[in-house]
Structures are given as structure tokens and as C-alpha cells.
Amino acid sequence: xxxxxxxxxxxxxxxxxxxxxxxxxxxxxxxxxxxxxxxxxxxxxxxxxxxxxxxxxxxxxxxxxxxxxxxxxxxxxxxxxxxxxxxxxxxxx
Numbered sequence: 587x588x589x590x591x592x593x594x595x596x597x598x599x600x601x602x603x604x605x606x607x608x609x610x611x612x613x614x615x616x617x618x619x620x621x622x623x624x625x626x627x628x629x630x631x632x633x634x635x636x637x638x639x640x641x642x643x644x645x646x647x648x649x650x651x652x653x654x655x656x657x658x659x660x661x662x663x664x665x666x667x668x669x670x671x672x673x674x675x676x677x678x679x
Contacts, residue, residue: 588655589654589655590632590654590655590656591632591654591655591656591657592655592656592657592658592659593657594657603615603616603618604616608627610629611627611628611629611639612627612628612629613625613626613627614626614628620666620669620670620673621643621669621670621672621673621674621676621677622638622640622643622669622673623640623641623642623643624642625641625642626638626639626640626641626642627639627640627641630656630657630665631656632654632656633650633651633652633653633654633656634651634652634653634654634656634657634658634661634662634665635648635649635650635651635652636648636649636650636651636661636665637649638669643673643676645672645673645676647668647669647672649664649665649668651664651665
């Protein structure tokens with residue numbers, strides 16, 4: 587149903603990474619470009635709802651945008667900026 591979701595390109599948030607899938611998570615096996623640890627877990631919902639869990643750094647984040655279609659480019663950038671801001675704050679604090 588193209589009216590509900592755009593195509594997903596995982597190379598944008600996870601460039602040159604070997605990604606794995608377990609239960610209801612996407613697992614990045616290498617450190618993320620914004621600071622997440624190898625082994626961090628993430629997922630996205632249809633209405634541009636995102637979360638991630640970083641057990642190594644003991645941090646998690648949720649952003650619930652609630653718009654369609656899914657994987658909206660602006661929503662994805664907003665999530666990326668939110669996640670980068672969290673790791674920047676952790677590094678400076």
C-alpha cells in the first residue's frame with residue numbers, strides 16, 4: 587500500500603553496516619554514525635514512530651511523530667537529529 591509507506595533505505599541511517607534482525611529489533615552490529623554502540627537495537631513504526639535501545643551506553647530514546655506515509659524523509663531526519671543530540675549531550679556531560 588504505497589499511500590501508507592515510502593520505500594525504506596537502511597543505508598541512510600546505517601551506512602556501510604552489517605545489520606541483523608532479531609525478534610522485533612533491527613540490530614546494528616557496528617557503532618552508529620551518531621554515537622550508538624555496536625549491538626544497539628532499534629525499530630520504526632508505520633506512522634513514523636521510532637525508538638532505539640543502547641544497552642552498552644545505558645540509553646534509550648523514543649520519538650512518536652504520528653504522520654503518514656511511513657518513513658517520511660523529514661521524520662527520519664528529525665529522528666536522526668534527536669538521536670545525535672542525545673549522544674552529543676552524553677559526550678559533553
